[in-house]
Amino acid sequence: MPSEWDYIAWLRLRTPRYPRVILGPGDDCAVLEPPQRPLLVTTDMLMDGIDFVVAEVGPRRAGRKAMAANLSDIAAMAAVPVAAVVSVALPQRDGQLAEELYLGLRDIADRFHVPIVGGDTNSWPEKLVISVTVLGEATKHGVVRRDGAQVGDWLFVTGALGGSILGHHLDFTPRIQEALRLQECVAVHAMLDISDGLAADLNHICHESGCGAVLVAEAIPIAPAAIELSRTSHKPPLQHALEDGEDFELLFAVSPEDGAQLLHEPPFPGLYKIGECVSSGLWLEDSTGQRQPLAPRGWVHEFV
Amino acid sequence: MPSEWDYIAWLRLRTPRYPRVILGPGDDCAVLEPPQRPLLVTTDMLMDGIDFVVAEVGPRRAGRKAMAANLSDIAAMAAVPVAAVVSVALPQRDGQLAEELYLGLRDIADRFHVPIVGGDTNSWPEKLVISVTVLGEATKHGVVRRDGAQVGDWLFVTGALGGSILGHHLDFTPRIQEALRLQECVAVHAMLDISDGLAADLNHICHESGCGAVLVAEAIPIAPAAIELSRTSHKPPLQHALEDGEDFELLFAVSPEDGAQLLHEPPFPGLYKIGECVSSGLWLEDSTGQRQPLAPRGWVHEFV
Numbered sequence: 280m281p282s283e284w285d286y287i288a289w290l291r292l293r294t295p296r297y298p299r300v301i302l303g304p305g306d307d308c309a310v311l312e313p314p315q316r317p318l319l320v321t322t323d324m325l326m327d328g329i330d331f332v333v334a335e336v337g338p339r340r341a342g343r344k345a346m347a348a349n350l351s352d353i354a355a356m357a358a359v360p361v362a363a364v365v366s367v368a369l370p371q372r373d374g375q376l377a378e379e380l381y382l383g384l385r386d387i388a389d390r391f392h393v394p395i396v397g398g399d400t401n402s403w404p405e406k407l408v409i410s411v412t413v414l415g416e417a418t419k420h421g422v423v424r425r426d427g428a429q430v431g432d433w434l435f436v437t438g439a440l441g442g443s444i445l446g447h448h449l450d451f452t453p454r455i456q457e458a459l460r461l462q463e464c465v466a467v468h469a470m471l472d473i474s475d476g477l478a479a480d481l482n483h484i485c486h487e488s489g490c491g492a493v494l495v496a497e498a499i500p501i502a503p504a505a506i507e508l509s510r511t512s513h514k515p516p517l518q519h520a521l522e523d524g525e526d527f528e529l530l531f532a533v534s535p536e537d538g539a540q541l542l543h544e545p546p547f548p549g550l551y552k553i554g555e556c557v558s559s560g561l562w563l564e565d566s567t568g569q570r571q572p573l574a575p576r577g578w579v580h581e582f583v
Numbered sequence: 584m585p586s587e588w589d590y591i592a593w594l595r596l597r598t599p600r601y602p603r604v605i606l607g608p609g610d611d612c613a614v615l616e617p618p619q620r621p622l623l624v625t626t627d628m629l630m631d632g633i634d635f636v637v638a639e640v641g642p643r644r645a646g647r648k649a650m651a652a653n654l655s656d657i658a659a660m661a662a663v664p665v666a667a668v669v670s671v672a673l674p675q676r677d678g679q680l681a682e683e684l685y686l687g688l689r690d691i692a693d694r695f696h697v698p699i700v701g702g703d704t705n706s707w708p709e710k711l712v713i714s715v716t717v718l719g720e721a722t723k724h725g726v727v728r729r730d731g732a733q734v735g736d737w738l739f740v741t742g743a744l745g746g747s748i749l750g751h752h753l754d755f756t757p758r759i760q761e762a763l764r765l766q767e768c769v770a771v772h773a774m775l776d777i778s779d780g781l782a783a784d785l786n787h788i789c790h791e792s793g794c795g796a797v798l799v800a801e802a803i804p805i806a807p808a809a810i811e812l813s814r815t816s817h818k819p820p821l822q823h824a825l826e827d828g829e830d831f832e833l834l835f836a837v838s839p840e841d842g843a844q845l846l847h848e849p850p851f852p853g854l855y856k857i858g859e860c861v862s863s864g865l866w867l868e869d870s871t872g873q874r875q876p877l878a879p880r881g882w883v884h885e886f887v
Contacts, residue, residue: 301621306659306660306726306728306729306775307625307656307657307659307660307729307775307776308623308624308625308656308657308659308660308662308719308726309623309624309625310621310622310623310624310660310721310726311621311622311623311624312621312622313617313618313619313620313621313622313720314617314618314622315617316617317605317614317615317616317617318614318615318616318617318618318622318718319612319613319614319615320612320613320614320615320666320668320700320701320716320718321611321612321613321668321701322668322669322670322701322702322703322714322716323670323703324670324671324672324703324705324712324714326672326705326707326709326712328707328708328709329705329707352611352612353611353612355610355611355612356610356611356612356614358612362624364624364625364626364716365626366626366627366628366714366716367628368628368630368712396624397624397625397626398626399626399627399628399714401628401630401633403630403632403633403710404632405630405632405709405710406707406709408628408630408672408712408714410626410628410670410703410712410714412624412626412668412670412716414622414624414718415612416617417614422610422612422614424610425610425611471610471611472611
């Protein structure tokens, strides 16, 4: 870990708000108090031109997205984020870009009290690359996986979907607090954060859990951005809600009893029941009760 | 973490040799048993054209270096590496490149029983980027920092230095076993792995510890590569040993009593006493006992 990044991080580390940090940057590794419960690790690399266009959105929003996407993976398993490390390849020796990027990373990390405990800052003649790794700790309830959905479970999402490319993919809030709150209220059988798109990610849960699912078309919350985008894309807003990626809302399955309780006393606003788990297949049910096969289309990772 | 990388890693995870891994790739995060002792985190990003030229060295050696450089940071603090995550941006949708890269990462990770528990595989139209994060756990002896060197301490290195650009910077072995062995034998006051170059990294220890140091020119072990390189560089081999970066040998300080014991009963081959800590300044002592100021020159990080 080179020193130039360390100096900035180190200053911000010297506060009493991060009791877990024993040693921050300045040595070869950061040192943290050992977690009491299982340790989670997630990593995501974001590249200029693929995950954002830095010339359009600026380094601050790019940095924010890189941190938020990783925090969202911690939320997906209903854990508590503990610390982050950040490696970057800067497109030039641009101190201001580095500072803006750092501020963006901090914008969202600070909100969840996650210290950036180390990093590696490089420059090169190519485009900006940001790689974030976030460590988390399980709660006393354990982690939520993708493979626990059961036939009959109700399916929920934590917010409106679609059209994230218009801005939400940069400015979303990882659903950490919502995930932790849910786990306190109910037994979450399976969960993930929607990054590939609702249909594709639902397929992941079904595949891992060995079940199918039916979504109720009218129950799917459609983001205003999906409607706006449909004007130029000439695709229906529902299709955007089903297939656009990077909503970063939680998709989860609970028992009908727990589901009814969530509807009766929502622990937070923006909770939508969108369907149920069935024995097999992916289905979309229209307003007449007719079921059509639902293609698990979504945002495809570049390297497939 | 996208699935395409996961499949490869997952296959290799399904072995009994990694008892700490509770959940590997396939969910949004990897989940590990919590360490009993302080948790170390280090991250390094390596880029094609900066840290290696992939067209010349191939993806396997590039991957190996990326993992080894991170393991070396764990060694520098005398800790045990526990797990790694890897993010890559591939220059094209090249499955063979990805596989070779992965094999290189595993070549060295396997040697130290470090599972790759997660990752993020991307492709883009730019050059190869590899970002590795390694988690470690302190031993019962605690971690070794850079700031504990004392006036009178003896300085050692674990191997010959200089000319790493001729190959050693790709093929070095992180000194994990040596660091752990040292900590069992003696009280290591300060340590790091030589990445910037002996003089520059010695300066880091002195700066952090608030002392100076004198190196004995004749005692510095010079790598054959430093001699080979001097033929074309027209710099003396000693200068290469002092200023070339990426040797990845350990530089450490111990009390004279512990130092004498190491010389009397070396716990492993290749241990060299190269100098002592003094109250201030960086000095190089020649064969006549004359001291000249030693410039802390070395490999300069790109972004300074």
